[in-house]
Amino acid sequence: MVIESTNVGRIGRISGALHRRPGLRLLLLLGLPALWLVGVYGGSLLALLWQSFFSLDEFSGNVNRDLTLETWGDLFTDSNISIAIRTLSMATAVTIGAAVIAFPIAYYTVRYAGPRLRAAFFVLILIPLWSSYLVRVYAWKLILAREGILFWFVDTLGLNFLLDAALSAPGIGGPSLSASALGQFFVFTYIWLPYMILPVYTALERVPRSYLEASADLGARPAQTFRTVIWPLAIPGIAAGSIFTFSLTLGDYIIPTIIGDSSPFIGLAIYSYQGVAGNLPLAAAFSFVPIVIMVIYLILARRAGAFDAL
């Protein structure tokens, strides 16, 4: 008891002193997180930049630590540019696909579902997000394989001609869905979908009911209310979700490894440059491609109000 009261007294004196010096309190609160993020994360980003000015000695295969622009010169080859374009197209397609699927479910849950059903939906959306990412990618390998359930289903329904038409389409097709860009698109969209649903859900949930009532009182039809009140307020949520879908697609190398026609993506290229090729400098230089893309994207998303909806 005595010990505790002196403890409280000491803590009380300290917090009293901190209350009088908000600057010091801020420093103490922010110091450790800032040290971690600036020191570890910022430091590592600098190390990445530095690493990109090293070069690989072609004869010995060792990294030469003299600073040079050689590696950056190696970056702008035709194959690397086409890798970047392929990845960007996929990220855009996946973001649009996820937004199209996510909006109705979020809208329905917020507007029409009762509190119990809403809680259940929330759990049902969260469970896939928290179940292993790798397991779910692997599950799609099982589903999309030639002898897997999707082909079995399509075969049973007698719709083979549709699937064969999709698979023979140039650019997106392949020998089976698990070895095609089309299958890759399905899996990317599926995997990042909860990241889109949740911010859209949050944004829609924040629309005050009084706004909708005011809109109706002023004579707006439901479609007008949707277009002029709900939709503009949902955009920050979609922008916030798109940060995840876009960024995660840009850097992923697991899905292109397991699903698809093994054409390289940015993530896969970085991964194999640093791993199999042992060329850490080129991997470092290449990783500035998604960084630059994401910085531009974040600036745009911020303008759309994404950071308030995170």
Added chain:
Amino acid sequence: MSTRRPRIRRHFGLRLSTWAVLAFLHFPILIVALYAFTTEDAAFSFPPPGLTLEWFGVAWSNGAVRDALYLSLRVATTATAIALVLGTMAAAAVWRRPFFGREAVSLFIVLPIALPGIITGISLRSAIALGNIPFSFWTIVIGHATFCVAIAYNNVVARMRRTSPSLLEASADLGANGWQTFRHVLLPQIRPALIAGGMLAFALSFDEIIVTTFTAGNQQTLPIWMFSSLVRPRQRPMTNVVALLIVALTFIPILLATRMTRNTEGS
């Protein structure tokens, strides 16, 4: 009447698509559960030619699987603890008083989850190479904690913003010092966010493979074990069992966490 009918129909279409998406989200997990019992050891045939419990015994007696599970649990726990402390401190700092550079701070905190995971991974890999740091348990934890801080921060700061400042003022008026206000007023307010943020951080760390590949060296977390065994088809039945095990193990804490947050949120 005429205004009600189309509304009901639209309602129905929305409801149908909602359930369809929910089914779409869960279907793959059910497939993994089914394939854990298949008698096949090399192909993905559907329907499975037969069902067996054999692979569960095989996976359980595998030492590499158990070591990987143990390492993953330790890493996730440590990273979550670090993230909750740092994330709460950062949230408390930026919450009420505006200060010079506050925007920059909140931007920098979300950067590790805003940038692709591979960037965090390759950056840490570069730092490790540059500093000749040996790979260890702590190199994995540092990588995980860096993005877990963002998760904890996001959850806590959102909850703090919904906390009325008048609660804290009332506490101060009644004579509580800063610590007492934190302990008895703010902490109960943000507890649901801490639980939810902690669970999410834990789950993300437990699942993480992209950052881990770059910071683990030869150590195997459970996702790394799975990924490397995907390349080796002979271990496929065991992979199915491990996959099912991971899903089952994450399911229970999620249900508990959502139930806990819902109860405190309601009261």
